Amino acid sequence: MSENNLCTLGSQSVKLKSNVYINASASIVGKKEGEGPLGLLFDMIGEDDMFGCKTWEEAESSLQKDAVYMALGKAGKKPEDMRYIFAGDLLGQSIATSFGIMNYNIPLLGVYGACSTCGESLTLGAMAISGGFAEDVICVTSSHFASAEKEFRYPLGYGSQRPLSASWTVTGSGAFVLGNKQEKGALARITGMTIGKIVDFGLKDSLNMGACMAPAAASTIASHFVDYNSHPEDYDKIITGDLGSVGQRVLLDLLRDKGYDIADRHMDCGMEIYDAGSQDTHAGGSGCGCSAVTLSAYILKQLSEGNWNKVLFVPTGALLSKTSFNEGQTVPGIAHAVVLEGL
Amino acid sequence: MSENNLCTLGSQSVKLKSNVYINASASIVGKKEGEGPLGLLFDMIGEDDMFGCKTWEEAESSLQKDAVYMALGKAGKKPEDMRYIFAGDLLGQSIATSFGIMNYNIPLLGVYGACSTCGESLTLGAMAISGGFAEDVICVTSSHFASAEKEFRYPLGYGSQRPLSASWTVTGSGAFVLGNKQEKGALARITGMTIGKIVDFGLKDSLNMGACMAPAAASTIASHFVDYNSHPEDYDKIITGDLGSVGQRVLLDLLRDKGYDIADRHMDCGMEIYDAGSQDTHAGGSGCGCSAVTLSAYILKQLSEGNWNKVLFVPTGALLSKTSFNEGQTVPGIAHAVVLEGL
Secondary structure, X not given: OOXXXXXXEOOOEEEEEEEEEEEEEEEEEOHHHHOOOOHHHOOEEXXXXXXXXXXXXXXXXXXXXXXXXXXXXXXXXXXXXXXXXXXXXXXXXXXXXXXXXXXXXXXXXXXXXXXXXXXXXXXXXXXXXXXXXXXXEEEEEEEOHHHHHHHHOOOHHHOOOOOOOOOEEOOEEEEXXXXXXXXXXXXXXXXXXXXXXXXXXXXXXXXXXXXXXXXXXXXXXXXXXXXXXXXXXXXXXXXXXXXHHHHHHHHHHXXXXXXXXXXXXEEEHHHHOOOHHHHOOOOOEEOHHHHHHHHHHHHHHHHHOOOXXXXXXXXXXXXXXXXXXHOOOOOOEEEOEEEEEOO | OOHHHOOEEOOOEEEEEEEEEEEEEEEEEOHHHHOOOOHHHOOEEOOOOOOOOOOHHHHHHHHHHHHHHHHHHHHOOOHHHOOOEEEEOOOHHHHHHXXXXXXXXXXXXXXXXXXXXXXXXXXXXXXXXXXXXXXXXXXXXXXXXXXXXXXXXXXXXXXXXXXXXXXXXXXXXEEEEEEOOOOOOOOEEEEEEEOOOOEOOOOOOOOOHHHHHHXXXXXXXXXXXXXXXXXXXXXXXXXXOOOHHHHHHHHHHHHHHOOOOOOOOEEEHHHHOXXXXXXXXXXXXXXXXXXXXXXXXXXXXXXXXXXXXXXEEEOEEEOOOHHHHHOOOOOOEEEOEEEEEOO
């Protein structure tokens, strides 16, 4: 392809030459998320967080299975209509994904970007469609409070205390059917992306992931403004994934240092999904599922109803494992931004 | 983009409309791999498997760092020339990648496909270039014997016995610089891909991963022949990633059942990289690094020297974690095929 056909913008952004439509989406969450401020908006809420399964990991797999099933149903599509599935989760070797979506028999491109994975899956899905590699794809990500605590921190039975900077991993999964044609009931369109770099400020506190991820979010958002030659006021909302209340303050400060004030239009999915005061979730929600279910249930609803016209959606991820943490490594962050516009 | 611009082929393949060139590649391996049959071909061989680091995980990170450094050097490119890095490894939360490539400051799209990750990274990298989302990208994957044993099996100090069906995780990393223009010294071109589905025959033996992955390899290879309306004799070699000697037998049998005999042109990277008899590696090599370093050091050499003209390169992955294994889950497989042609 000649250089003239490039749809790159600036140093790390893409401006799509053709629209990619989010034709349908679905969300499933656990009991606690169902009791939160967005509770009425989710498509399905579990009665308990086992979802009829024997292990937390199986339960998380069932979340992905159900989210994909509902999203396909809303889109009026069958699994075989999907050219690829872009999917990931937080567990080692992405087992929630492997065992969750296996039976759909859709060619799988597994992605990992910690809690930014929802943004990465939409980025790659939109590239696949706009680049002519598919007509329809589906993107799905998930997290589960109990499987994540087991994976990253301590067994739940220990009853470990949590500092106020800690976040609460969202039990939930969001799935998105993307297509090159606008179908009936389409929700929004993806018009561009800014792909994030790893940013490491040297923080090592896995119980303050908001602060660890905020520098990456600030980097991606600022790069987006530069690449697009745009400003905060060009977006109705600038929405991070799961910085929580501590990370939000860091983000706003870092962006002010770079000359951008987004305070009046910043929203964080982790701060929307729970009522931190009454639900004892401290800094807010987190996890691959947090931004995914908030996008499906709330953000796309605002876009499709015309309340917002243009949103910068920036899922944020903390790149740690229990091994890297135990070996004294830092907790670097990454964030991918997706431009969502109304139809 | 109109349907006429689609470059999909059959049900799960892509035929690229523009060439994607592998302009440079590099490989780094551990001591044992350096003593194997391909030893003289690798770009760098470690004197011991710590590579000057304090932990196995850091050592694996340094492999990715060095492979990227060498590949960029051979390509005459700087990190900032790379639009994205498609990278992954086998460790939980892909920490070898995060801590290995962080300082290059290249926008990261993290991928996970177990040992098929090399194929997935080349697939997505080629899509990004051919779709007009980049002029140059770099793809890197790694594995490390000791970090993998710790991640998936038992501490090395236990001295656990290994059945003859077990494979030996390759310590190594391979990096590939892809571009939309053929540069001086270019090695081969990527002309198409077949994206794999998860295939689960219900096997549960994590010490016989060849048998677990062979059905996925058979599925992807057979789908490739159908989608491309091609036959085994259209390829000089059909090369799987790390089936080993047990998995190879299963693959050949399964493909014969589907009407394809590839026995005279099948090669498995896991069987090439060690001398199983003298090196005590049982079924063969495995891991994200196995197919990557064999591709870089051996396969691309054959293609660039004109000894082979067309190769189907099929890295194979086993989708397990120690958690899924301990919870009694099966070990499903996945395989992605990449069509490599000489220049």
